[in-house]
Amino acid sequence: MTNDRFETIIVTDKGKMHFQEYLVKKAAQDNVLNVEFKKAEKAKPSPKVLDSIFNSETVIVCPSNPIVSIGTILSVKGIRKALQTTKAKVVAISPIVGGAPIKGPADKLMSGLKHEVSAYGVAKLYKDFLDIFVIDNIDIASKASIEKLGLKVVVTNTIMKTLQDKIDLAKTVLKAIKEN
Secondary structure, three states, X not given: OXXXXXXXXXXXXXXXXXXXXXHHHOOOOOOXXXXXXXXXXXXXXOOOHHXXXXXXXXXXXXXXXXXXXXXXXXXXXOHHHHHHHOOOEEEEEOOEEXXXXXXOOHHHHHHHOOOOOOHHHHHHHHOOOOOEEEEEHHHHHHHHHHHOOOOEXXXXXXXXXXXXXXXXXXXXXXXXXXXX
């Protein structure tokens, strides 16, 4: 995302710590109060990142932690704006299924920052740049509320346990892009 110095700091009830310390040493056990992206305001996108966004037909935001994986990328100056203004279709796959992350501490980070831990909560974080949001079958009840955010919603199996699950999800995403 950037070649500039950039750090993710987790502010917890036990103090500030680097994300790796929070995740590995502390096993994501401390209560999250805030997340700081140190030096984000000075970070510039690495060469060709913005060009790639503007010259793509489609941008797919994979199902990853919306705070410390995707959120870090979006905090770099110009990247969110590029996603908002590109002519490319922008699609995201929810990393939250049934109110919980498939893997990692996204739930602790989202709730610590007062975001709803749900597919809807992720959609709200991304609504300003998404065209299509893919959610799991388990979350079908949230489809209408996500659509009210102005997004096209695709409901399918998003839990990739097998190679065939991965292929099926990819095909569903490509089909949604083609139809939109």
